[in-house]
Amino acid sequence: MRSKPTLVEVAALAGVSKMTASRALRGAADVSEKNVEKVLRASEEIGYVTNHLATSLSSRTTNLIGVIVPSLSNVVFAEVLAGISDSIQESGKQPVFGVSNYDSEVEKGIIRDMLSWRPAGIIVTGLEQTDQSKKLLEGAGIPVAQIMDVDGDLIDINVGLSHIDAGRDMARALINRGRSRFAYIGSALDKDIRARKRMKGFQEELSDAGLELITMRTDAGFSSLALGRQLTDEILASGCEIDCIYYSNDDLAAGGLFAAMAAGLEVPRQLLIAGFNGLEFLEGLPVRLATTRSPRRKIGSEVTRVLLEAMKRSLTPDERRLIFRPEIDLGDAAH
């Protein structure tokens, strides 16, 4: 670590007064173009950076935007962060992140910590914060966005999709392809509220069609190909006659594909396999599985756009809630 370059050094190198250097860096109008250029070149040269913190002191909030996601070992939320990064770049705002590990008490602690930094806005995942968290968010006096899910009451801004509808839509599409003997496989359903909602919608749609789940397997662990394979093996070994399995996500579904292949089943003819998310890796699998394409990156970029807008002006209810209707891709079962 070298000692940090100072404004005095910038001014000396540029051959201007400290006051002129300071005004040039702040973009003041009454500094000549020539001097602005000299000061910028000098600050570049010696690696001087303006102190934005001091600038933000006069205002009530900082330029930080807090983002809380349940997990980062899941590519879904990493892609949400990527979308936020896409939209935030030009705004001068900086995203601060926290990981709740699907624990609403941990989430509450992170919300409290983040608010103590006077962020300009905050993004949380889902609609099911604790009452205490909601009170903190409502009282923060800044735009608050809840993302991913729209099945419930919003605090302020809400960008996502209806997971109940996503489950219903997939059930309808599978029934329309002639399937009638359904099984369900899910993981971490006590933590993954949105997966529970999809399962609920799926069952409701089956019920409306006079059908029901013939069998199901769930596990408390987080989803993985290996777990999907194991739970599918169990269902196939149980002897239940089924022609379709709906999984809580693509990771489990891909594991299910390998279990079906090992059992000598032809997918999707003998067993249709449907997941959720539309992860990129599905495109490389030997069989194209059915899935719902969740607009993860778009949720990240759109919520950031709305949040930034809400810092400038009051939004209408329509502007504050964006509901995506995700596309269903039946893969090789479409034909």
Added chain:
Amino acid sequence: MRSKPTLVEVAALAGVSKMTASRALRGAADVSEKNVEKVLRASEEIGYVTNHLATSLSSRTTNLIGVIVPSLSNVVFAEVLAGISDSIQESGKQPVFGVSNYDSEVEKGIIRDMLSWRPAGIIVTGLEQTDQSKKLLEGAGIPVAQIMDVDGDLIDINVGLSHIDAGRDMARALINRGRSRFAYIGSALDKDIRARKRMKGFQEELSDAGLELITMRTDAGFSSLALGRQLTDEILASGCEIDCIYYSNDDLAAGGLFAAMAAGLEVPRQLLIAGFNGLEFLEGLPVRLATTRSPRRKIGSEVTRVLLEAMKRSLTPDERRLIFRPEIDLGDAAH
């Protein structure tokens, strides 16, 4: 948005003076335990949060730690962030993230933005920043960590692994398993400097053993199962006799497995497939592929630990550089 609760409201609800409420929240010693409890309960009740920004004003830096990764649509860097989140929780620091999209000019812009916030420390990916970025980082007067790669000169703190050695170690392990007719498949090598280093180490080790790559395929696009499948199809169709393919990562390698299966090849007996990273999804595949287990999450948690330590005291050169030697897992080819 409700209006933000004020300290005056906390004091009124707690039945103490504003000064007492303020001192209680700052943990001052001369406030009675009873009053501290009343003030904390009142602030909890109405959702009041302390302004940490104001607290940090007196000091030279904020409690922010900047983190710059090349991509977030890649689970590897998401897991690095997860590791950082693991270690940072109890420290009172907040991680700010930026995504460079593997572009060193974008990275420079993010570094400049982040430094303007006077972070307490900064974490960047790799050792190959631009000269201008290095000048900014060296002059920042804060601990700077470079992660993932150790093949080169460090600025201050460095936590990662030698990718040249990783390539060499894999080549040695494959030769020891009796393979001699090697192909290589890689993607985005112009951007992915660490993949290039692994390829270099791999070729050096082959050369030391009197061997060379029989054929190779590379593509400018980012890695995916689909791309791995396509490039492997090309090599298999070329008629080159090979018994092993080394891929720049696991995604490509898994795609290669599906290409080999479709071509009726028995993996690993007829074709050994080796990737890099040790991603979790490999465990669910029909065949356990060979890979190098990169300690991604551990790099994230360890670099944060070292960075936090460097904020308290001067570290020795040994403490400032942590080199991991990643484990090779030959999967089904181990037997």
